[in-house]
Amino acid sequence: xxxxxxxxxxxxxxxxxxxxxxxxxxxxxxxxxxxxxxxxxxxxxxxxxxxxxxxxxxxxxxxxxxxxxxxxxxxxxxxxxxxxxxxxxxxxxxxxxxxxxxxxxxxxxxxxxxxxxxxxxxxxxxxxxxxxxxxxxxxxxxxxxxxxxxxxxxxxxxxxxxxxxxxxxxxxxxxxxxxxxxxxxxxxxxxxxxx
Numbered sequence: 001x002x003x004x005x006x007x008x009x010x011x012x013x014x015x016x017x018x019x020x021x022x023x024x025x026x027x028x029x030x031x032x033x034x035x036x037x038x039x040x041x042x043x044x045x046x047x048x049x050x051x052x053x054x055x056x057x058x059x060x061x062x063x064x065x066x067x068x069x070x071x072x073x074x075x076x077x078x079x080x081x082x083x084x085x086x087x088x089x090x091x092x093x094x095x096x097x098x099x100x101x102x103x104x105x106x107x108x109x110x111x112x113x114x115x116x117x118x119x120x121x122x123x124x125x126x127x128x129x130x131x132x133x134x135x136x137x138x139x140x141x142x143x144x145x146x147x148x149x150x151x152x153x154x155x156x157x158x159x160x161x162x163x164x165x166x167x168x169x170x171x172x173x174x175x176x177x178x179x180x181x182x183x184x185x186x187x188x189x190x191x192x193x194x195x
Contacts, residue, residue: 029116032184037181043154066135091175095174101116109152
């Protein structure tokens with residue numbers, strides 16, 4: 001059900017370079033660091049098979065208005081372009097020593113955040129630190145999807161995570177006002193959640 005006859009997909013990519021002294025690879029991440037979140041613009045190309053199924057079983061179509069914003073259709077919400085964070089990340093790197101930086105893509109929080117967190121450390125995410133966008137809550141409710149599965153499948157409104165020293169949080173938020181404290185690095189493993 002992905003492509004109709006006569007349809008095709010066009011993809012692209014970009015390649016860049018970075019000076020060795022500017023590489024952000026997570027090697028500086030340690031317990032006590034602060035995890036900042038950057039809001040997503042929507043699903044960021046992940047979980048569409050599930051979202052399409054939920055729309056179908058809910059009795060809606062892509063042309064129907066969404067219940068949380070009647071000025072937009074489901075189709076318009078789903079084709080919202082993925083936010084690109086390069087300029088935001090560069091701004092943060094100009095004001096702080098960024099220890100880790102990772103997109104929240106397919107695999108959600110538990111498969112992406114640990115990519116920049118060393119062994120022996122975990123990420124404690126404060127679920128009360130941001131408002132999960134209505135579209136994710138709607139998908140969860142209509143699809144009867146467990147919260148753990150939502151965090152494993154979707155970005156839940158957080159498109160990128162940046163790890164910095166606690167002393168640099170204020171500078172980061174001043175430089176990038178849409179950044180917010182999502183959590184912290186603690187001893188342990190994986191991603192843990194608190195309300």
